[in-house]
Amino acid sequence: DVQMTQSPSSLSASVGDTVTITCRASQDIRNYLSWFQHIPGKVPRSLMYAATSLQTGVSPRFTGGGSGRDFTLTIANLQPEDFATYYCQQFATYPLTFGPGTKVD
Amino acid sequence: QVQLVQSGAEVKKPGASVKLSCQASGFTFFTYGVHWVRQAPGQGLEWMGRFIPGSGGAGDGTTKYSPKFQGRFTITRDTSATTAYMELNGLRSEDTAVYYCARGRIWFGDLYYFDSWGQGTLLTVSS
Numbered sequence: 105d106v107q108m109t110q111s112p113s114s115l116s117a118s119v120g121d122t123v124t125i126t127c128r129a130s131q132d133i134r135n136y137l138s139w140f141q142h143i144p145g146k147v148p149r150s151l152m153y154a155a156t157s158l159q160t161g162v163s164p165r166f167t168g169g170g171s172g173r174d175f176t177l178t179i180a181n182l183q184p185e186d187f188a189t190y191y192c193q194q195f196a197t198y199p200l201t202f203g204p205g206t207k208v209d
Numbered sequence: 210q211v212q213l214v215q216s217g218a219e220v221k222k223p224g225a226s227v228k229l230s231c232q233a234s235g236f237t238f239f240t241y242g243v244h245w246v247r248q249a250p251g252q253g254l255e256w257m258g259r260f261i262p263g264s265g266g267a268g269d270g271t272t273k274y275s276p277k278f279q280g281r282f283t284i285t286r287d288t289s290a291t292t293a294y295m296e297l298n299g300l301r302s303e304d305t306a307v308y309y310c311a312r313g314r315i316w317f318g319d320l321y322y323f324d325s326w327g328q329g330t331l332l333t334v335s336s
Contacts, residue, residue: 138322147329193254198275205254
Protein backbone atom coordinates (compact mmCIF):
# COMPACT_ATOMS: atom_id res chain seq x y z
CA ASP A 105 0.00 0.00 0.00
CA VAL A 106 1.08 3.59 -0.57
CA GLN A 107 1.66 5.27 2.79
CA MET A 108 0.74 8.92 3.08
CA THR A 109 2.21 11.22 5.69
CA GLN A 110 1.32 14.82 6.47
CA SER A 111 3.04 17.61 8.33
CA PRO A 112 2.42 19.25 10.59
CA SER A 113 -0.17 17.16 12.41
CA SER A 114 -1.67 20.39 13.71
CA LEU A 115 -1.04 24.09 13.45
CA SER A 116 -2.37 27.22 15.05
CA ALA A 117 -3.22 30.13 12.81
CA SER A 118 -5.25 33.31 12.76
CA VAL A 119 -7.72 34.78 10.34
CA GLY A 120 -5.82 36.37 7.49
CA ASP A 121 -2.79 34.08 7.77
CA THR A 122 -1.39 31.98 4.96
CA VAL A 123 -0.74 28.35 5.90
CA THR A 124 0.90 25.48 4.05
CA ILE A 125 0.38 21.77 4.69
CA THR A 126 2.67 19.17 3.21
CA CYS A 127 1.89 15.62 2.18
CA ARG A 128 4.37 12.92 1.22
CA ALA A 129 3.71 9.59 -0.49
CA SER A 130 5.84 6.51 0.11
CA GLN A 131 6.25 6.11 -3.65
CA ASP A 132 5.78 8.11 -6.83
CA ILE A 133 2.07 8.82 -7.36
CA ARG A 134 2.59 11.27 -10.23
CA ASN A 135 -0.10 13.93 -9.64
CA TYR A 136 -2.85 11.53 -8.54
CA LEU A 137 -3.50 13.34 -5.29
CA SER A 138 -6.62 14.88 -3.76
CA TRP A 139 -7.15 17.17 -0.79
CA PHE A 140 -10.19 17.17 1.48
CA GLN A 141 -11.46 19.42 4.26
CA HIS A 142 -13.37 17.99 7.18
CA ILE A 143 -15.06 19.85 10.01
CA PRO A 144 -16.29 17.51 12.77
CA GLY A 145 -19.99 16.83 12.44
CA LYS A 146 -20.08 18.05 8.87
CA VAL A 147 -19.74 16.38 5.50
CA PRO A 148 -16.17 16.10 4.17
CA ARG A 149 -15.53 18.47 1.32
CA SER A 150 -13.41 17.78 -1.73
CA LEU A 151 -11.03 20.69 -2.35
CA MET A 152 -8.59 19.61 -5.05
CA TYR A 153 -7.82 16.74 -7.36
CA ALA A 154 -4.86 15.92 -9.57
CA ALA A 155 -2.71 17.84 -7.11
CA THR A 156 -3.41 21.29 -8.52
CA SER A 157 -7.00 21.32 -9.85
CA LEU A 158 -9.67 23.07 -7.79
CA GLN A 159 -12.98 21.28 -7.34
CA THR A 160 -16.00 23.26 -8.56
CA GLY A 161 -17.05 25.95 -6.12
CA VAL A 162 -13.85 25.91 -4.05
CA SER A 163 -12.29 29.27 -3.27
CA PRO A 164 -9.11 30.15 -5.19
CA ARG A 165 -7.55 30.91 -1.81
CA PHE A 166 -6.74 27.19 -1.87
CA THR A 167 -3.81 26.19 -4.05
CA GLY A 168 -2.19 22.83 -4.50
CA GLY A 169 1.25 21.94 -5.70
CA GLY A 170 3.70 19.15 -6.17
CA SER A 171 4.09 15.91 -8.05
CA GLY A 172 5.80 12.59 -7.60
CA ARG A 173 6.06 12.10 -3.83
CA ASP A 174 5.82 15.59 -2.35
CA PHE A 175 2.75 17.82 -2.34
CA THR A 176 1.49 20.98 -0.68
CA LEU A 177 -1.81 22.62 0.09
CA THR A 178 -1.67 26.34 0.73
CA ILE A 179 -4.55 28.35 2.16
CA ALA A 180 -4.21 32.09 1.71
CA ASN A 181 -5.99 34.72 3.78
CA LEU A 182 -7.38 32.14 6.21
CA GLN A 183 -11.09 32.62 6.94
CA PRO A 184 -13.12 31.39 9.95
CA GLU A 185 -14.73 28.65 7.85
CA ASP A 186 -11.26 27.25 7.00
CA PHE A 187 -10.57 25.99 10.52
CA ALA A 188 -10.83 22.25 9.94
CA THR A 189 -8.82 19.08 9.45
CA TYR A 190 -7.25 18.61 6.03
CA TYR A 191 -6.50 15.23 4.49
CA CYS A 192 -4.52 14.28 1.43
CA GLN A 193 -5.35 11.11 -0.47
CA GLN A 194 -3.63 9.26 -3.28
CA PHE A 195 -5.72 7.73 -6.05
CA ALA A 196 -2.84 6.32 -8.09
CA THR A 197 -3.08 2.76 -6.86
CA TYR A 198 -5.49 0.61 -4.91
CA PRO A 199 -6.18 0.54 -2.05
CA LEU A 200 -6.63 4.30 -2.01
CA THR A 201 -5.01 5.75 1.10
CA PHE A 202 -5.41 8.94 3.10
CA GLY A 203 -2.91 10.89 5.09
CA PRO A 204 -3.49 11.11 8.86
CA GLY A 205 -4.77 14.67 8.67
CA THR A 206 -3.60 18.17 9.64
CA LYS A 207 -5.76 20.10 12.06
CA VAL A 208 -5.83 23.84 11.52
CA ASP A 209 -7.07 25.68 14.61
CA GLN B 210 -27.94 19.83 -8.22
CA VAL B 211 -25.66 16.95 -7.32
CA GLN B 212 -26.51 15.38 -4.00
CA LEU B 213 -25.86 12.10 -2.23
CA VAL B 214 -28.34 11.19 0.51
CA GLN B 215 -27.45 8.34 2.82
CA SER B 216 -29.69 6.15 4.95
CA GLY B 217 -30.16 6.68 8.66
CA ALA B 218 -28.17 5.58 11.68
CA GLU B 219 -27.98 1.89 12.53
CA VAL B 220 -27.29 -0.07 15.70
CA LYS B 221 -26.19 -3.67 15.26
CA LYS B 222 -24.95 -6.49 17.44
CA PRO B 223 -21.55 -8.12 16.90
CA GLY B 224 -21.69 -10.75 14.19
CA ALA B 225 -24.63 -9.15 12.41
CA SER B 226 -24.69 -7.60 8.94
CA VAL B 227 -25.65 -4.11 7.85
CA LYS B 228 -26.63 -2.65 4.50
CA LEU B 229 -26.38 1.11 4.00
CA SER B 230 -27.68 3.07 1.05
CA CYS B 231 -26.54 6.14 -0.86
CA GLN B 232 -29.13 7.76 -3.11
CA ALA B 233 -27.97 9.93 -6.00
CA SER B 234 -29.72 13.10 -7.06
CA GLY B 235 -28.81 15.07 -10.17
CA PHE B 236 -26.83 12.22 -11.72
CA THR B 237 -26.79 8.42 -11.94
CA PHE B 238 -24.28 5.74 -11.21
CA PHE B 239 -24.39 4.79 -14.89
CA THR B 240 -21.81 7.50 -15.53
CA TYR B 241 -20.19 8.00 -12.14
CA GLY B 242 -18.59 5.64 -9.67
CA VAL B 243 -19.12 5.49 -5.94
CA HIS B 244 -16.57 5.12 -3.17
CA TRP B 245 -17.22 4.15 0.43
CA VAL B 246 -15.09 5.63 3.22
CA ARG B 247 -15.40 5.38 6.97
CA GLN B 248 -14.22 7.33 9.98
CA ALA B 249 -14.06 5.61 13.34
CA PRO B 250 -14.31 7.78 16.48
CA GLY B 251 -11.19 9.87 16.88
CA GLN B 252 -9.63 8.38 13.75
CA GLY B 253 -8.92 9.55 10.22
CA LEU B 254 -10.57 8.63 6.95
CA GLU B 255 -10.31 5.07 5.67
CA TRP B 256 -11.13 3.96 2.13
CA MET B 257 -13.16 0.76 1.93
CA GLY B 258 -13.92 0.20 -1.71
CA ARG B 259 -15.46 1.48 -4.91
CA PHE B 260 -17.83 0.60 -7.71
CA ILE B 261 -17.33 1.99 -11.20
CA PRO B 262 -19.77 1.69 -14.09
CA GLY B 263 -19.13 -0.42 -17.11
CA SER B 264 -20.22 0.31 -20.62
CA GLY B 265 -22.72 -2.48 -20.95
CA GLY B 266 -25.79 -1.19 -19.18
CA ALA B 267 -27.69 -1.50 -15.93
CA GLY B 268 -25.93 -4.50 -14.47
CA ASP B 269 -22.46 -3.73 -15.65
CA GLY B 270 -19.70 -2.44 -13.45
CA THR B 271 -16.69 -3.45 -11.45
CA THR B 272 -15.79 -3.27 -7.81
CA LYS B 273 -12.51 -2.99 -5.97
CA TYR B 274 -12.14 -3.43 -2.23
CA SER B 275 -9.51 -2.67 0.33
CA PRO B 276 -7.82 -5.93 1.36
CA LYS B 277 -8.75 -5.05 4.92
CA PHE B 278 -12.43 -5.58 4.11
CA GLN B 279 -12.18 -8.13 1.31
CA GLY B 280 -14.54 -11.02 1.91
CA ARG B 281 -16.98 -9.26 4.21
CA PHE B 282 -17.73 -6.06 2.29
CA THR B 283 -19.83 -5.69 -0.85
CA ILE B 284 -20.85 -2.68 -2.93
CA THR B 285 -23.86 -2.93 -5.21
CA ARG B 286 -26.00 -0.62 -7.30
CA ASP B 287 -29.70 -0.86 -8.11
CA THR B 288 -30.81 -1.40 -11.70
CA SER B 289 -31.90 2.22 -12.08
CA ALA B 290 -28.41 3.27 -10.96
CA THR B 291 -29.82 5.90 -8.63
CA THR B 292 -28.91 4.13 -5.39
CA ALA B 293 -25.69 2.47 -4.31
CA TYR B 294 -25.39 0.15 -1.34
CA MET B 295 -22.68 -1.17 0.88
CA GLU B 296 -23.03 -4.30 2.96
CA LEU B 297 -20.66 -5.21 5.76
CA ASN B 298 -20.86 -8.64 7.37
CA GLY B 299 -19.47 -10.11 10.55
CA LEU B 300 -19.69 -6.82 12.38
CA ARG B 301 -17.39 -6.16 15.31
CA SER B 302 -17.14 -3.27 17.74
CA GLU B 303 -14.25 -1.84 15.73
CA ASP B 304 -16.66 -1.28 12.83
CA THR B 305 -18.37 1.46 14.82
CA ALA B 306 -17.86 4.49 12.61
CA VAL B 307 -19.45 7.05 10.35
CA TYR B 308 -19.70 5.63 6.84
CA TYR B 309 -19.61 8.00 3.87
CA CYS B 310 -20.34 7.46 0.22
CA ALA B 311 -18.64 9.75 -2.27
CA ARG B 312 -19.16 10.15 -5.98
CA GLY B 313 -16.31 8.92 -8.11
CA ARG B 314 -15.40 10.90 -11.18
CA ILE B 315 -13.24 9.27 -13.82
CA TRP B 316 -9.63 10.37 -14.11
CA PHE B 317 -8.55 7.73 -16.56
CA GLY B 318 -8.73 3.97 -16.84
CA ASP B 319 -10.10 2.61 -13.58
CA LEU B 320 -8.93 5.58 -11.51
CA TYR B 321 -11.78 7.61 -10.11
CA TYR B 322 -11.29 10.60 -7.83
CA PHE B 323 -13.83 11.89 -5.32
CA ASP B 324 -15.96 14.94 -5.81
CA SER B 325 -19.27 15.05 -3.87
CA TRP B 326 -19.88 13.33 -0.54
CA GLY B 327 -22.93 12.00 1.24
CA GLN B 328 -23.82 13.24 4.71
CA GLY B 329 -22.63 10.06 6.40
CA THR B 330 -24.32 7.25 8.34
CA LEU B 331 -23.40 6.39 11.91
CA LEU B 332 -23.11 2.67 12.51
CA THR B 333 -22.83 1.53 16.10
CA VAL B 334 -21.87 -2.07 16.81
CA SER B 335 -22.53 -3.03 20.39
CA SER B 336 -23.82 -5.97 22.35
